[in-house]
Amino acid sequence: MTPFSLAFYVDVVATGTVLGLRPTDSPDHVTDVLGAGFGENNFGDRSMFRDYGLAEFFWDRAAVDHPWSGRHFTLQVHRLAYRDRTLVNETLRARYGRFTPRLRFEKLQRLLERRGIPLLEIPQDPANAPYYRTFWQPDSQVAVSVIGTYGEYSTPDNLRVGDVYSINAPMTADEVEWRRARVR
Template identity: 45%
Template sequence: MITSGTVLGAKPTHTPEEVTAILGPDFTESSVYADSMWHDYGLVEFFWHRQSPDHPWEGHHFTVQVHRLASGATGTVPTAISARYGRFDRHLRLHQLQRLLAHRRTVLEEVPDSNAPEYTLHWQPTSHVSLLTYRTRETWARRGRPARGDNRHLGDVQKISSSMPPEQVAWHRSRYGP
């Protein structure tokens, strides 16, 4: 998904029906307002918006909530994804991912972000996919201990999201530094 900008071929611009045809019908549909909706497949979420209830849904982006793997909960990985890729580890480390991507000649650029220093943001320029990576335990230092149920490790990829265009990267760099 980092190199292709898709999830098993499902693009962020696909309709809800097209995504369902690829990932299957096992999702929770959520809609807070009449102009936005998302399907939660556990690990993967797809988001849509529309101008009004009279207009069709338009794909906006997807997010892979990698941090959900740490719980080890059954059913977190959609069946279509586990059928293709098999079992997933509980943690996806950025350095391991970068090694795998290097074999595909795929690079990630670091992008300044408001979540620093606790998280770092990385971007793949060709696919426009971004990754947020857990970096520090500053919150823990203030609390004196990790929050209950916090299974994060330093260097874990928190989430992978589609549709971060170069203009958004340029805005981040102008706002938060080079």
């Protein structure tokens, strides 16, 4: 059995969901699962995100009278380095227990490989290279951002080289190909 929060991260990378929530799920459905303890941020009438501390879900819509369309979610793993228990939603804590302040990428990768779930390194945006590295799981379309090296802005929140910074989904094959074409 995988201890503590590691099981959560393995589940997210393997399935591309957070407690079964897909990036495309509605705001109401996300609230039904994660609860009403969130901060809501609106950018005009056409985009918003809900911040649950560790997890953030993003939506947009074509017009005010249209329904929200889910775009992506991000797990802000780096926030856990603040050691603030309130950053982990009650629902997640009830399911997965204690969350550690840092997630070592090599440990996550090893657990995923044991389950036959590969992570492929993909090119990083040149503005962030070499400070961050990005790994992608093609089946679940999840991307994992990892601290790549020390630099003035690359080691926030007391993270170390090899710590996971964030996890987000979806990252489509088209986006991965676009990144690869940019560095050719």
